[in-house]
Amino acid sequence: MAVSVGIVEDHAEFRKSLVFLVSSIEDYKVIWSFGSVEEAIEKGYTPDVVLLDINLPRMTGLEAIALFKSKWSDAKIVMLTILEDEYNILTAIKNGADGYILKKTNPQKILDAIQQVFDGGAALTPMVAKQVLSFFKDEKKEQEQASILTKREQEILTCIVSGLTNDKIAAMLFISTQTVRNHIKNIYEKLHVHSKAQVVAKALKEKMI
Amino acid sequence: MAVSVGIVEDHAEFRKSLVFLVSSIEDYKVIWSFGSVEEAIEKGYTPDVVLLDINLPRMTGLEAIALFKSKWSDAKIVMLTILEDEYNILTAIKNGADGYILKKTNPQKILDAIQQVFDGGAALTPMVAKQVLSFFKDEKKEQEQASILTKREQEILTCIVSGLTNDKIAAMLFISTQTVRNHIKNIYEKLHVHSKAQVVAKALKEKMI
DNA sequence: CTGAATATGACCCCAAAGGGCTATTTTTTG
DNA sequence: CAAAAAATAGCCCTTTGGGGTCATATTCAG
Incomplete structure (x- = not known):
């Protein structure tokens, strides 16, 4: 045929x-x-x-x-x-x-x-x-330079994307909830977002994690 | 040569x-x-x-x-x-x-x-x-999972992934904030999640949107 | 060595989100 | 047509999250 x-x-x-x-x-x-x-x-x-x-x-x-x-x-x-x-x-x-x-x-x-x-x-x-x-290849480069976040901030970002609440993140990292909140505020400022939903969307779309 | x-x-x-x-x-x-x-x-x-x-x-x-x-x-x-x-x-x-x-x-x-x-x-x-x-092409995996959600729920899911608050979603769809909340509750139940961050992660990872 | 960046922690305030209900109207479908 | 599903909207209450400000110890780079 x-x-x-x-x-x-x-x-x-x-x-x-x-x-x-x-x-x-x-x-x-x-x-x-x-x-x-x-x-x-x-x-x-x-x-x-x-x-x-x-x-x-x-x-x-x-x-x-x-x-x-x-x-x-x-x-x-x-x-x-x-x-x-x-x-x-x-x-x-x-x-x-x-x-x-x-x-x-x-x-x-x-x-x-x-x-x-x-x-x-x-x-x-x-x-x-x-x-x-x-x-x-360009995509990969962008991924690598996207590490504006500090090590700790990246850890917390990963936790956020996993859907953990601040309390759970604090428990997991052995730090206080206040500290978690402060890191999150810093992450928001660096990524220009204002909520966890936004940060998860940005992290996944730009393959930051 | x-x-x-x-x-x-x-x-x-x-x-x-x-x-x-x-x-x-x-x-x-x-x-x-x-x-x-x-x-x-x-x-x-x-x-x-x-x-x-x-x-x-x-x-x-x-x-x-x-x-x-x-x-x-x-x-x-x-x-x-x-x-x-x-x-x-x-x-x-x-x-x-x-x-x-x-x-x-x-x-x-x-x-x-x-x-x-x-x-x-x-x-x-x-x-x-x-x-x-x-x-x-970001070939979305099985479409079936996405089709668990109704049309309205998918619209709202898209809004959530865009980082909108419930009020903004309500305004955008010309419905009340309460209704938005109800739809979100239904989405959570269907997808087995408990927060917007989780729903965004799930939606993006499984290419539901 | 010193200042900048990072990590830690706290306070307040109030907006937003989440969970549990009930209920009506519209649309879909068998 | 009648039942089921979907969309709409309200109520309650509690938890979580977001924004601002401040403070201290540690680490890192010039």
């Missing part, structure tokens, strides 16, 4: 090339190709894989990802674009894209990407993968 | 195969290969790319990444391992690996990876890329 492919690309020339490229392989079958998201949603039927441009008239490819995913929940989405900036890459990934390939990539790699996402993997061209990974 | 490659792999058989594979290409040159991190650090000299196993005697490949990077700051590190769990993948990336390839990958892909990282990109096999991307 051939892999069915849908294509959304507004440049007619390039769209034709894509259709030709993908159709040239026996295992793949282009079941539709359109110049806009709206047409694809309206007229396209369930594909295994969608090749999706980002710069499109009216609705962008980024917005279309969720739409396609909700309409065809099993379809894999491969972004195929010239855009290789952090915003577009990360947004596509967060929205659920399974692959992100640059148009300048060698055509064989586009076919590889189709196969890879169809097999349940993800497909990223090396330069895109690089960006994704460096985003990770 | 050929790309110089260093290899750290403790299985002698597989190490030999790797040396043979990489050396078979004119553009690549294996300048050293060792069975442990310690040997590589001591005897190896600056390579362009290091192929690095994770399961190694004494020091693991994960720990070695930082070491190699500090010794040879321009060297690219490609993990080559059978481990494809989240911990190993993410740790390798956070520690600065430029590639993560599974041993079961087709040999040509290993050579591709060397070229890709040498060219300044990153190399991930599709299944690894998949894991990295799903980490990004």
